[in-house]
Amino acid sequence: MSTSSHLRLLILGAGPTGLGAAYRLKELGHTNFTVYERAPHVGGLAASFTDPHGFTWDIGGHVLFSHYPYYDRLFDTLMRGEFTLNNRESWVRILDRWVPYPFQNNIRYLPRDAALDCILGLIRAQSASGGPARAIADAANFAQLNRALFGEGIDRLFMRPYNFKVWAHPPEMLSKAWIGERVAVIDMERALRNLVLERDDFGWGPNNQFRFPHRGTGDFYNRFVPILHDHLRLGVGITAIDPDARTVALSDGSTDRFDLLLSTMPIDRLCRDVLPDAPAEVRDAATGLRHSSGHMVGIGLRLPCPSTRSWMYFPEDNCPFYRVTYLSNYSPHMTPDRHTHYSLLCETSHSEFKPEDPASIVDRTVAGLIAAGLLTPDDTRHIVSRWHYFADYSYPTPTVDRDDRLAAALPWLESRGIASRGRFGLWKYEVSNTDHAVMQGVEWANRVLLDQPEETIGVRYEVADHGRGKATVYRPAAAGSGQPRTPMPEPKPPATLPAR
Numbered sequence: 001m002s003t004s005s006h007l008r009l010l011i012l013g014a015g016p017t018g019l020g021a022a023y024r025l026k027e028l029g030h031t032n033f034t035v036y037e038r039a040p041h042v043g044g045l046a047a048s049f050t051d052p053h054g055f056t057w058d059i060g061g062h063v064l065f066s067h068y069p070y071y072d073r074l075f076d077t078l079m080r081g082e083f084t085l086n087n088r089e090s091w092v093r094i095l096d097r098w099v100p101y102p103f104q105n106n107i108r109y110l111p112r113d114a115a116l117d118c119i120l121g122l123i124r125a126q127s128a129s130g131g132p133a134r135a136i137a138d139a140a141n142f143a144q145l146n147r148a149l150f151g152e153g154i155d156r157l158f159m160r161p162y163n164f165k166v167w168a169h170p171p172e173m174l175s176k177a178w179i180g181e182r183v184a185v186i187d188m189e190r191a192l193r194n195l196v197l198e199r200d201d202f203g204w205g206p207n208n209q210f211r212f213p214h215r216g217t218g219d220f221y222n223r224f225v226p227i228l229h230d231h232l233r234l235g236v237g238i239t240a241i242d243p244d245a246r247t248v249a250l251s252d253g254s255t256d257r258f259d260l261l262l263s264t265m266p267i268d269r270l271c272r273d274v275l276p277d278a279p280a281e282v283r284d285a286a287t288g289l290r291h292s293s294g295h296m297v298g299i300g301l302r303l304p305c306p307s308t309r310s311w312m313y314f315p316e317d318n319c320p321f322y323r324v325t326y327l328s329n330y331s332p333h334m335t336p337d338r339h340t341h342y343s344l345l346c347e348t349s350h351s352e353f354k355p356e357d358p359a360s361i362v363d364r365t366v367a368g369l370i371a372a373g374l375l376t377p378d379d380t381r382h383i384v385s386r387w388h389y390f391a392d393y394s395y396p397t398p399t400v401d402r403d404d405r406l407a408a409a410l411p412w413l414e415s416r417g418i419a420s421r422g423r424f425g426l427w428k429y430e431v432s433n434t435d436h437a438v439m440q441g442v443e444w445a446n447r448v449l450l451d452q453p454e455e456t457i458g459v460r461y462e463v464a465d466h467g468r469g470k471a472t473v474y475r476p477a478a479a480g481s482g483q484p485r486t487p488m489p490e491p492k493p494p495a496t497l498p499a500r
């Protein structure tokens, strides 16, 4: 193999992972690389779209809580101050009322019988024989974990129905490993004190602010284009990879070669469609991974915004969506006129366990907005935009067998010079936010050029006795989102940059 300065590197996909990798390669002075993106634009699932009525939409509400100094610096450099700083203000709609998030700290907002049910369940869960730690350790899946942590009342009212709406899979199918210890911090005394003393306990405030690019999440990713221009091939997909010859076939009929390839497409499609000669056990492992799809429905209104809220959760079945975002509250540039217009972005999941009819989803969303108390029937006369986007791959489902499947598929790819990274390349929901995605790309570039270990992916490769690759998949320190946490360490600067 050639030295790192001569390596021919290919990147499949110009979403956050691919762009992060490409930016870092260029920053380190490497020039021998190309990014192939089958869409005519960059950004992947983090792209933004402006509709003919002048509303800008994201593919689901994107909130950025980065804890990587490198990512923050990159954001500052590219955005040049053209972003807003927003307070997080999230709510749960339940039993015809609004409960501030986190739900378990604000059950005093519930009707008295429901509040009693929740607090009794919490007390029983905390006093389970062997203690809650034992029940949590014994939980075989996400459903059992929730009951052990929150008790029957909160689980029945909120956790179970809400999680089914988000994941579109029964919570018994989900593992508990991707959560880690973070949710185990249920403070029963705090919940009880808030209930008895009628105290508010909101999860937002000055420590919970997030930055949002002026023209949508995709505004940030569009700013990579002029920097990477010479290396970007938009509208050109990789249709096949020959891992022995280290060549790729492209959708325009041409070919290219590589020493190493970063793939950010879904790993199941990579192993099934693009690597037709992958061993059966690798293909079976990858294609057994599960995901949900998502209908994103944007409702634009010619009315002043009636609320300061950021986003809201909807566990009940009087509406199809699990989450609605007041997207126009994130930036004044998301509607044709911030004084006279506002926008609601509504997300509904879809899977074989929870099929959603695409033809009626927009109408059902509007009906749900009325049922959930966000719109009045009269408001609907002021709807000027109805935007609909179907994301075939929306959430990578952390099933109980996910890590075993990844451990079976990733080493073979690595042995062929292919690193599969990103939201669906790695399939690890816990490290699949935009900051994680960008940093997965950056860390891959650091590994290739600087021989630095990848910290975010939570995968350790070993060579097994029989000479074939082996991997251990674990929950990395960077996992999770939406909560303040210890900053991730800065990638180490190279002792000396590779010569080129």
Ligand SMILES: Cc1cc2nc3c(=O)[nH]c(=O)nc-3n(C[C@H](O)[C@H](O)[C@H](O)COP(=O)(O)OP(=O)(O)OC[C@H]3O[C@@H](n4cnc5c(N)ncnc54)[C@H](O)[C@@H]3O)c2cc1C
Pocket: 012, 013, 014, 015, 016, 017, 018, 036, 037, 038, 039, 042, 043, 044, 045, 046, 059, 060, 061, 062, 063, 064, 065, 236, 237, 238, 239, 264, 265, 266, 294, 347, 391, 393, 394, 395, 421, 422, 423, 424, 425, 432, 433, 434, 435, 437
């Ligand atoms: C509903 C929803 C809500 C989200 N909310 C948040 C949030 O609040 N905060 C946050 O930080 N993140 C959020 N995210 C996650 C964020 O969008 C992802 O982290 C990010 O987009 C993943 O980047 P990626 O590059 O790994 O993958 P993608 O964005 O999926 O990019 C992969 C790219 O590869 C391209 N591609 C696929 N196949 C080929 C091929 N054969 N040849 C060439 N190109 C190909 C695709 O066109 C795509 O552009 C959310 C995502 C969704 C769907």
